[in-house]
Every structure is written in C-alpha cells, then in structure tokens.
Amino acid sequence: MIRIVCILQVMLLLNAELVLAQYKRETKPWWPTREEILARYEKAKWLDSAAKTAVYYQSVQPVWEENGTGFWFKRTHPDSTVEFLKVDPTKRNRFKAFDHQRLADSLSFVAAKRLTADRLPITVTTVNRTANKIEFSYDQKRWQADLGTYSIEAISLNERFGRRNSNGTGWTRRSHWMSFGTDALSPDKKWKAVVVNNNIQIQSENGEIKKQLTTDGTDTATYGSVAWSPDSRYFIFYRIVPYKDSVIHYIKKAVAGTSRGQHYAIPYKQPGDPFTTYEMMVYRLGEERPKKIQTPIMDFFSAPYLHFSKKSPGKFLFERVDRGHQRFRILEADSETGLARTIYDEQSSTFIYESRIFTDYNLDKEELILSSEKDGWRHLYLLDISSGKIKNPITSGNWIVREIDSIDYKKRQIWFRASGIQPGEDPYYVHHCRIGMDGKNLVVLNPERGHHQVSYSPDGNYFLDTYSEVNKAPVITLRSPVNGKHIMTVEQPDTSRLLQLKLPAPMPFTAKARDGITDIWGVVCWPTDLDSGKQYPVIENIYAGPQDAFVPKSFLPYSEMQSLAALGFVVVQIDGMGTANRSKAFHDVCWKNLADAGFPDRINWIRSLAQSYPWVDTNRVGLYGTSAGGQNALGGLLFHPGFYKAAVSACGCHDNRVDKQWWNEQWMGYPLGKHYEEQSNITNAGKLKGELLLIVGDEDSNVPPESTYRVADALIKQGKHFEMLTIPGMGHSDGGPYGRIRKRDFFVRSLLHLLPPQRN
Structure with a gap:
C-alpha cells in the first residue's frame, strides 16, 4: 500500500502543479527546433524500453485448483527469476507451490535440456489437488507432473486427468x-x-x-x-x-521462391447480401x-x-x-x-444489440432470464414461459448489467457485472454484484472505487478481485462472494521504477456532451517535460465503433499514447455518444449515423480540456485510428475540417457498404438506404481539408483493402493531395511497428512543421 500511496501522491502533486501554473503566465504555441524534436525522439525511444519493466506484480493470473479451494499463480521478479506460488484461502497465506528444484531436475531429464529452478519456463494450466498432479506447457508440448514423486511425462490432449481450468466465471454462454x-x-x-x-x-x-x-x-x-x-x-x-457468399480477392505480392503474385480469394458477406x-x-x-x-x-x-x-x-x-x-x-x-x-x-x-442479448432457460420451472434495454438501460428480467409475461424485473436503475457470471437456480441468485451502479464515479467502471431472482437483496461485492476484474473459484467460495484506475496501481485481494468480505491481500504492485521515470500520469477528464447534460469521459496523456507557458498540439486516438467503449479504465503505466505524448503532444482518448456501455439513448446516437462518430461530443471535450488547461492548443488538432477508427479519423477531416487538421487513417471501413455485413447492418440498418452513400468517406472525399496519411495492409481480411483503395481513388479524382502507405502481406492492423513510426513522423511534420529523423 505504501507504493500505491506514493504513486498517487506524485500524480496529485504533478497535476496540482500543472493547474497552478496556468495562472502564473500566459501561454503561447510551442514550436520546437529540430534539435529539440530529435532529442524528444530519443527520450521517447528510451521510455519505450524503460517502461516495459517499470511495474512488477501488477497482475495475478490464477489457476484454480480442481478439487481444492486455492489457486496458483506465477510471479516474475525484476531480475527475471520466477516462482510459482499457491494461495490458501483457509490459512490466508501464500507459499511456494512445489519444490522448484525437483521439478527443474525432472523436467531437465525428460526434456534433455538443462533448466534452473528459478527460471522455469513453464505455464501451469491445471492443478488437481486430490491427485496431487499438475499439467503445464513447455516447449510447445503438454506435460503432466506428479508432485509426490516429481515424475514427469508428456501427454496428449485425450490423456488429460481433468478438465481445462476455466476462467472462474462459472458460466458458459x-x-x-x-x-x-x-x-x-x-x-x-x-x-x-x-x-x-x-x-x-x-x-x-x-x-x-x-x-x-x-x-x-x-x-x-x-x-x-x-x-x-x-x-x-x-x-x-x-x-x-444455401447462399454462397461472393468473394474478395487478394494477391500475395512477396511470396518467397516465386516470381509472380499468388492469387487467393475468401468468402465475404457485405451489407445487403442474402x-x-x-x-x-x-x-x-x-x-x-x-x-x-x-x-x-x-x-x-x-x-x-x-x-x-x-x-x-x-x-x-x-x-x-x-x-x-x-x-x-x-x-x-x-x-x-x-x-x-x-x-x-x-x-x-432504432436497434436491438443482437450479440448482447442474454437468455437462459430454466425449463424445470418453465421460466427464463433475459436481458433487455426496453426501459432505457440494459437489465435482466424473469419471464414466465407459459404465459409469456414478465414475472418481475431482476435488476433496475440508471445503470447497466454488463455480463452474467453465474446463475444458481437452487438459491435463486445471480452473480453479474454492472457499470454505473456506484454513484459519483466513472460510469464505465465494472463492479461485481449478486441479486435474488425476485429483484431483491442486491449486493455490490466490490464497491471500492475503480475498475474491477474478477476470477471466481470453481466451487464458488472465493473470488480474486483486481481493481485499479487508469492512474492508480491495482489492488489485488481475495474475497468472499457471499458478502464481498476481504479475506487476504494476494499481491502488492511495485511501482518504484515507474516513479523514477518521472512520467506524467494519464489523467481522466470529463466534459459535457452536445446536450449540455451528459458527461463524456476520456483520458489525457500529457507531454513529458511540459512547460505550462506553452501550448501543445492535440492528437486524438479515436475509435467510435458502437460495439463497445474504448477509453482505458484499468491502470495504464505506459502506452503508445504516452510514447506519442513524449514527442510534445497532448494525446487524448474519448468515448463520445454513440458508443456502448451507457444508456440506450446514449448508444442510439449511432443508429444509421456512423459518420457522426460522437464528433460533437469529442470536440466539446477537447475545447473544455483547453479551458481547464491553457497549454492545450485547439488550433492544432490531429487524430488517428484503425478499422472503424480509420473511418472516423478520415471522417474528422471530411466532416469537421474547421477543428481537425491532420489524420492517420489505418485500414478504415470508409464505406459501410464495402465492409462486413454483420457489423454494419447492426448499426446502419437494413435494407440499405441513401444514408449509406451519404455518410461514405468515398462519396465525401472531395471535402478533404488538412493533411492525411492512409495506411492499409494489402491482405486485410477484416475490412477489405479495396475500402482504402477506393477512397484513395476518389481523392485522386478530386485532385486531393495525401500520403498512402501500403504494407505487403499485412492483415488488419494499424501498420505494425513500421506504420507506427510513420504515424508519429507524419504528426511531427503536419502539426509541428518539422522534419522527423532521417531514417535512411
């Protein structure tokens, strides 16, 4: 807990200093010299490496015992040594799960390769307490070890002694x-x-x-x-x-040992196809x-x-x-x-979100549990099959049920995940709850502020709870699913190396939506070595796909956004209206309206950020995204050119008629109407203002590459200037390491008007 308090104190002090600084001097746009930007490139490169090992013990991946109550997990230390620990809830302690030296000696013998006890390169997958045996993977093979004799043998899948360890939810949909x-x-x-x-x-x-x-x-x-x-x-x-789907065609252009492109095709259903x-x-x-x-x-x-x-x-x-x-x-x-x-x-x-419909049938009682957003929020209901009438709502309120973890028909109880159930905090945070099927006796099992991730024991007697916030290190505890009572602390993160990097912590920020009422949530990554007397360009990491929400909620010690911020940008990520995990009205904004992409909310949010922090320059705003985010990134330039000045669009679904059927008809509707054409980036290519980099993998099987090629064709016919990067052999991607380098270089040129490092 000391480490956690320390990192919070540093973060709070840093943010306080930033807030106070805005009153001390007038800001002006930051235009670095080339020497300054080259130094920032080096700093970002160093941070990319150093941050990989900046935090230890921040997660526990439990392997619950079969026929037991405890679990095992692998612990990696700063010196790269590892140990396997067992957590015993009844004794409220943890200890080495087995004799590491004996297992290393036995595995070395059967694998004919010398292994050391403190660096066992194995992944334990199953623990059977009764048989006192474990299964693990090593060297792309599966093995079984008897912890009484430490005999080890290779096994095939049909020789396994028990079922594969589940994720502990107790529920399979x-x-x-x-x-x-x-x-x-x-x-x-x-x-x-x-x-x-x-x-x-x-x-x-x-x-x-x-x-x-x-x-x-x-x-x-x-x-x-x-x-x-x-x-x-x-x-x-x-x-x-039967209907045989039409195909999309590909040419493998760089196949070793050939001198010609190699053609292949895959079936692909597009909107409107039978x-x-x-x-x-x-x-x-x-x-x-x-x-x-x-x-x-x-x-x-x-x-x-x-x-x-x-x-x-x-x-x-x-x-x-x-x-x-x-x-x-x-x-x-x-x-x-x-x-x-x-x-x-x-x-x-508007729409019913098909892939999030939940139903479960209790045919012994002629009843079923189902989810619905009919009252404006995603909730659970108990339905009588014979009459077809709702017996009672199971959950209700201005919050949503995210997932169902377990159902006990004998106890008439449901364990589920909820967002927005705890007032006064980020409404996207997930908490785990239990409720009676009659809608009574609701218990929030982990009410502590933060985003919670849970693994239940197979017997349902315990759960491992890991909770954090984007700028607060995780708390990892073992608890009771009856009342959420704390049993023991399982792990404590070590953030000392992160503090030494002196990175500004990512900062949650809220502003009002277009309606002036609804809160819009996002996160900010500040530039390193920020001078509060200068204004820094803004880059938005955008993904407005309606299938989910995308702003990180768990602890984020470092990310690509922070790496980009190190070059001297304010990097933000926002969940605007039209995305999921809020009310039905919030989500409905996307209906037949994907070009909206929550832009009015995003623009308001960035302007509000600048009002609170004057070193945010709203005259130099760029954005980047992949897939639906690629569509959104170009859409920002086409539909809001007065605000967004530069965009990197990777493998975008630029026309919703060209992309996959299931995703686009869910949000744009069926049959296809004029709105498909009216909202197409291809149709609107002539509106382009600002600077654009298109990235596409020429073997993308998720969003056909022709989506990007067609928008490029339209831009060319309109006489528009843009950059385009095609990566041979790459599938659905942001461009990979090379594409990410090209992305940051593009923003340095377009928003800072500087030449990036000469890489040749």
Whole structure:
C-alpha cells in the first residue's frame, strides 16, 4: 500500500502543479527546433524500453485448483527469476507451490535440456489437488507432473486427468444460433437422422434404412441441420436454400521462391447480401411424413438453438432476430400440431444489440432470464414461459448489467457485472454484484472505487478481485462472494521504477456532451517535460465503433499514447455518444449515423480540456485510428475540417457498404438506404481539408483493402493531395511497428512543421 500511496501522491502533486501554473503566465504555441524534436525522439525511444519493466506484480493470473479451494499463480521478479506460488484461502497465506528444484531436475531429464529452478519456463494450466498432479506447457508440448514423486511425462490432449481450468466465471454462454451436422444420433442411440444426397433418411443404429423422409432435396434446396428431442420421439430439421457468399480477392505480392503474385480469394458477406434460408420442419417417429412448423422461413443467421420443454416434450423454444436488428422474439413450437406461438416479442425504433442479448432457460420451472434495454438501460428480467409475461424485473436503475457470471437456480441468485451502479464515479467502471431472482437483496461485492476484474473459484467460495484506475496501481485481494468480505491481500504492485521515470500520469477528464447534460469521459496523456507557458498540439486516438467503449479504465503505466505524448503532444482518448456501455439513448446516437462518430461530443471535450488547461492548443488538432477508427479519423477531416487538421487513417471501413455485413447492418440498418452513400468517406472525399496519411495492409481480411483503395481513388479524382502507405502481406492492423513510426513522423511534420529523423 505504501507504493500505491506514493504513486498517487506524485500524480496529485504533478497535476496540482500543472493547474497552478496556468495562472502564473500566459501561454503561447510551442514550436520546437529540430534539435529539440530529435532529442524528444530519443527520450521517447528510451521510455519505450524503460517502461516495459517499470511495474512488477501488477497482475495475478490464477489457476484454480480442481478439487481444492486455492489457486496458483506465477510471479516474475525484476531480475527475471520466477516462482510459482499457491494461495490458501483457509490459512490466508501464500507459499511456494512445489519444490522448484525437483521439478527443474525432472523436467531437465525428460526434456534433455538443462533448466534452473528459478527460471522455469513453464505455464501451469491445471492443478488437481486430490491427485496431487499438475499439467503445464513447455516447449510447445503438454506435460503432466506428479508432485509426490516429481515424475514427469508428456501427454496428449485425450490423456488429460481433468478438465481445462476455466476462467472462474462459472458460466458458459450458449450461442443463440447453432447449425447441426449431417448425421444425428438420437439420445437413446437407437436411431439416426442422416442426410443422404440432400435428403433425410431414418436409419437404425446399424445403418439400415427405416424410412425415407424427403425425396425432393437438391444441391440448391437441401435438407439438413438435424436436432433430436431429449426423449428421442421427435427431431427437427430444415429445408435449406444455401447462399454462397461472393468473394474478395487478394494477391500475395512477396511470396518467397516465386516470381509472380499468388492469387487467393475468401468468402465475404457485405451489407445487403442474402443469407442461407431455413424452413423449419418436424418429424415424429412412426408418423407417415414430416410437417412444417408454421413460422416464417428464417432468412437471417443460421438454424437456432432449440430448448425442449420438460413438461411437454413435443414443444420447444427458439429465438429469432429479424434482419435489421429491430425485432427479437422467443417462440414456442408444438411438434404435434406444427403450430408456433410468440412467447416474447421486443421491437425497437432504432436497434436491438443482437450479440448482447442474454437468455437462459430454466425449463424445470418453465421460466427464463433475459436481458433487455426496453426501459432505457440494459437489465435482466424473469419471464414466465407459459404465459409469456414478465414475472418481475431482476435488476433496475440508471445503470447497466454488463455480463452474467453465474446463475444458481437452487438459491435463486445471480452473480453479474454492472457499470454505473456506484454513484459519483466513472460510469464505465465494472463492479461485481449478486441479486435474488425476485429483484431483491442486491449486493455490490466490490464497491471500492475503480475498475474491477474478477476470477471466481470453481466451487464458488472465493473470488480474486483486481481493481485499479487508469492512474492508480491495482489492488489485488481475495474475497468472499457471499458478502464481498476481504479475506487476504494476494499481491502488492511495485511501482518504484515507474516513479523514477518521472512520467506524467494519464489523467481522466470529463466534459459535457452536445446536450449540455451528459458527461463524456476520456483520458489525457500529457507531454513529458511540459512547460505550462506553452501550448501543445492535440492528437486524438479515436475509435467510435458502437460495439463497445474504448477509453482505458484499468491502470495504464505506459502506452503508445504516452510514447506519442513524449514527442510534445497532448494525446487524448474519448468515448463520445454513440458508443456502448451507457444508456440506450446514449448508444442510439449511432443508429444509421456512423459518420457522426460522437464528433460533437469529442470536440466539446477537447475545447473544455483547453479551458481547464491553457497549454492545450485547439488550433492544432490531429487524430488517428484503425478499422472503424480509420473511418472516423478520415471522417474528422471530411466532416469537421474547421477543428481537425491532420489524420492517420489505418485500414478504415470508409464505406459501410464495402465492409462486413454483420457489423454494419447492426448499426446502419437494413435494407440499405441513401444514408449509406451519404455518410461514405468515398462519396465525401472531395471535402478533404488538412493533411492525411492512409495506411492499409494489402491482405486485410477484416475490412477489405479495396475500402482504402477506393477512397484513395476518389481523392485522386478530386485532385486531393495525401500520403498512402501500403504494407505487403499485412492483415488488419494499424501498420505494425513500421506504420507506427510513420504515424508519429507524419504528426511531427503536419502539426509541428518539422522534419522527423532521417531514417535512411
């Protein structure tokens, strides 16, 4: 705790000095000499190296014991020696997990390579307390060690003594969508539903054909995706009309041993492309023919996961999201009648975030838990399946449920993660909670201010809690999931080397959004050797993808942003409106509106920062980003040229019609409308003002490279000047180490008007 207090004191003193300095002298723009900028390059290079080993003991990666209560973790010391420690919650202490010398001697013998006890290069993956054995990886192989005899043997995956250690959440989320194979064995193992020549046959266990169910299947309209009911009386299958996605093409241009480019292509679904369709059918053993389930043909995603009723085995539930992401339903089908009824129907005038829909089925009680943002915040509800009515909200309030960690139907309790639940702090911080399914007895298990990351023990009796803030070192403790009670401190970070670097700490900052009410949160990295009498250019690290929020919340001792700041820039990162993890209204700003990218909020935020800290120069503002951030970076120059003056755009999805289907239709909607074209960076290329560097990997399979090439083509046709860096063989990336060097050199030229180091 002493180390933590020290770093906080230094940070507070530094920020206090900066605040006081603004009143002492008038600021003026900083225009360094070339000698000054070359010295800063050297300082940044030194910091990049020194900061790698500036903090020790800041994280614990637990390997929980199987058939035990404690966990193991690997501890690396400043001299690069390592030790493996065991934490015993019952004794509230930690100690060496095994005899390091004996294990080193045994492993040296079987691996035919001398290893030392204090530098064991192994990764422990499984600990079985009852068997007193461990599994670990070394030299790209898996090994098993008996800690009684210290005998070691190499093992294959099917020889393992136990299950792979989980992440401790106690919860595994099933996908909503599940396609099945072509050869499905019934649960009682008496029958097989087999796809032969695009048609369905029923075969006995020895392969004898008992019934030919369909005969009209073809390559263009086949049958398949079979799922049996648990009682083996029914099975569901589909008449499938497959759609083969079009491809995007690549040329490998630098293949060793060849003198020609090598062509390859990959399937790639873009917005508006059709999907394979599924028509649901059911067959009951002994009946003459199958029947259709009376529900519209599914033309979005694949065959759904089926949840068979325990009270009425012929009935089953399935989920459906309509294309366009504005309607989500849970339906119940009856195998006897072929009829289907809607259990739950949620519709939105904007979007429903499909990949964050949570459902869990308690079929013994004919109920299910589901998430919804229908009241403006993401919360959990308990639904009665038979009536289709909400029994009760489980969570409520002006905060959101982020994830579900565990569900205990016997105790009627849920463990989950929440953001915004603790008043007076950053609303993105995650806290871990427990609540009754009746919505009562809410307990915040780790209420301490900060962003919390947790690992639960497999038996649910303990959890490891690591919490920190961007400028505050982690606290790592073991706690009780019953009431959050502190059991013991597991680790204490050593930040002494970080303090010696005299780096300004990253600083959280808030300002009002465009509505003048909502708080916008971001972080600032100040230049090293900051002179408060001078004004420094601003560079925004931007990513406005609506799928999440992106400003770091955990301890950030050093980052690329701080390295860039060392050159003499104020580097910021902001979560504007339209990003996730806040209210539904906050998120809805992105709907059919990706070009907005929260820019009004970001610009207000940077201007507010300058009002509080006069050494922030809002006349020299640049931005950089990758992927959606690449789209945003160029968008800043196109749509807000009065504020942003320079941008580095890496592998941007510059036109949402060219990028992947699932991401773009989620936010831009379906069917495609004029707004797709109107918001395209390609369509708006003629508006370019300021300086631009485009970066693209020519083998990007995430965002097709033609997205960047097409915007380059449009810029050329408009007579615009820009720089472009194509990296052969690179996939979806910011340009890698070379691209990052080119990025910082670009900003030195464009915002400081200086030549970077001569690198040739």
